[in-house]
Amino acid sequence: MKVAEAAARSGLPAKTLRYYEEIGLITPRRRDNGYRDYEDGDVNRLRFLRRARQMGFSIADCRQLLSLFDDQDRESADVKSIAVRHLAHIDARIEEMNLLRRNLARLVEACHGDGRADCPILDDLSGRPGCGCEPEET
C-alpha cells in the first residue's frame, strides 16, 4: 500500500512516516516508480511506534523497543528495563510539575487581580523574599 493508506491505517501522518524512514525506523520497499510500498507488517510496526510515542518514549527508546518487538529471542527484562527507566523519568517530571504548580497556584491565589499595580506574582518573580521557593541563591 502507498503512504496515504499506511498513514490512515497506522494513525500517523504521512509526513511522519517519511520522517521515520529518514531516521531509519521503518524502511518500506519502493515500487518501480519510486513510491513507498508499505506491507501489513510495516503498518503493525508503525502502530507500535505510535503507541510507544503516545506513552512518551523517546525515538531512541522506540528504536530499541521496536528491535525487541521484532526479535523473537528477546528477553522481557530488556523491555522492562527501558520501561522502568522511562517511568522514573516520568515520575521526576511529575514531581517537578507538581512543585511548579504549587508555587504558581499560591501566587495566583495571592494576587488580587484588579486594577492596582501591586502584584505578588511580579514581586515573587523579581525576587522579593517571603516565598521560600528559591532553591539556592547567592
Next chain:
Amino acid sequence: MKVAEAAARSGLPAKTLRYYEEIGLITPRRRDNGYRDYEDGDVNRLRFLRRARQMGFSIADCRQLLSLFDDQDRESADVKSIAVRHLAHIDARIEEMNLLRRNLARLVEACHGDGRADCPILDDLSGRPGCGCEPEET
C-alpha cells in the same frame, strides 16, 4: 558590567543573555569596543526572566510579564490572567502525565522481566486488547 558578570549575577549563562538580546528581550548598551554593557536594572530583569522561565512560562509569556514588570501603571489583573492561563496549562500537562504514569506503571508491574520473550509491555504497544488505554481506534 560585561556579559560574564551579568551572567553570574543573574544566574543565566552568557549564551542565554546573548540569545535574549537577539530575540529582543533585554538589550544592553554597547561600549565603544562593541562589548555589551549591562546595568543593575538589566540584571534585575534577567533575574526576573530566569525565575519566570523556571516557573515554566514561555518566552512569549515572559515578554509580556517583563513589560508588565516594567510598567508602573500595570494592572495586576493582566499579570494574573497570564498566570492563570499558565496554571491551567500546567494542570493539563500534569493530568496527561498522571494518566501516562498510571498506564506505564500497570504495564511495568505486569511484566515479569526475566529471560522469557513474553512481554505485556510489547503486547500492549502492539495493540493487544485488554489495556483500555486506547482513546479511539477505528
Next chain:
DNA sequence: CCTTGACGTTCCAGCCACTGGAAGCCTTAT
C-alpha cells in the same frame, strides 16, 4: 491523445529555547 487533479517524491525551512563551536577582535599581564 491530452489534460486535469489527486496523489506521490525530494528538499528546505521553521518550530522552541537554547547550546556548542569556530573564527576573529579586544584587553591585560608578562
Next chain:
DNA sequence: ATAAGGCTTCCAGTGGCTGGAACGTCAAGG
C-alpha cells in the same frame, strides 16, 4: 611582543516533527 582569556558574530545542532515549494506519476474524463 606575545600569550591567555574574554568578547564578538555567525552557523549548526538538539527532538520530533510540520509546512510548503517544486516536480514526477497515474487514472479518469473529454
